[in-house]
Amino acid sequence: MELSSPAKINLWLRILDRRSDGFHEVETRLCKIGISDTVKLELMGPGKSVELTCNIPGIPLDDSNLAIKAVRAFERRLGRTNSWHIHLEKRIPSGAGLGGGSSNAASILKAANELTGKPLPLSELLEIAGDIGADVPCFLLETGAADGAGRGERVTPVEFSWKLPLVLIKPAFPIPTPWAYKHWKDSQELRGVLYAPQHCPWGHMVNGLERPVFEKYRLLAALKGWLLEQKGVQAALMSGSGSTMFAVTKTHADAAALAEAAQLWCGPTAWVKATETLV
Ligand SMILES: C[C@@](CO)(OP(=O)(O)O)[C@H](O)COP(=O)(O)OP(=O)(O)OC[C@H]1O[C@@H](n2ccc(N)nc2=O)[C@H](O)[C@@H]1O
Ligand SMILES: Nc1ncnc2c1ncn2[C@@H]1O[C@H](COP(=O)(O)OP(=O)(O)O)[C@@H](O)[C@H]1O
16 A cells, blocks of 8 residues: 655744653644655565665664554554565655654554554544654644644644645755754744744744754754745745745745755755645
């Protein structure tokens, strides 16, 4: 069974507090976007082996891969095992704040449930997903957008009818999510950088993780300033814990032109794409 596994951006990510369990209480809107991996899951018969292949190097192929974690968690809940083969065709960059691994995990939960005759209802899949990672449950929902509360794992589907033209820019370096949250509380705002909410017709765009991330990765703060000055840009923000910055443009033509200019600004090692939010 083959599934498309889309990336997400966070249109907003408000961090409310640090909790005693080390996680942070958040309010976020996640929007699926038109960049995706392809996830293939095959049921190989009885047994308990999980074999994983991937089209690119650098993605872990052991039990730390979120796709394998998803199969194992699904089988633990079911109380029986099988042998599986997973193939990941990756196009979403890693350590990008685009939720690639989380989306793969959700695709595997859906596919494993289908291939075994749908033993688990959505409510149980959502529980398993939340235990794998805060970003996983939103990818189980059919809607293009979802609001996340708690760690981000308590999701509500959102009918979001804005097909927003976007440009995504990920410099060559990744940012580990735990690092960004760990430095949130003690971080400082840089002078001359816009952190305040950008008021748009679809909501107030803001990201509390820009503060710690921009302090260390000044290039991203400069990139945000540059994006906000470009023609047709309505708003610019970091997605999740970075390192992807995105701009919402007025038209798709603006997005195509901005993507070209951004590639020149960032250099050839940056990953740059024009796309849109999925509805
Ligand atoms: C920042 C966000 C925004 O959507 O996305 P990414 O940038 O990772 O894509 C999410 O909050 C990330 O979700 P996810 O990547 O699933 O994180 P998890 O695996 O649950 O947690 C990884 C680590 O991040 C920290 N963490 C995560 C979520 C949260 N609400 N508070 C935290 O402090 C914890 O240190 C945790 O151990
Ligand atoms: N299926 C997967 N795809 C990509 N990365 C994965 C996967 N499983 C585990 N990882 C690990 O998780 C880290 C974060 O990856 P990813 O979920 O793509 O980024 P982010 O959390 O920034 O959105 C990567 O550095 C990688 O080592």
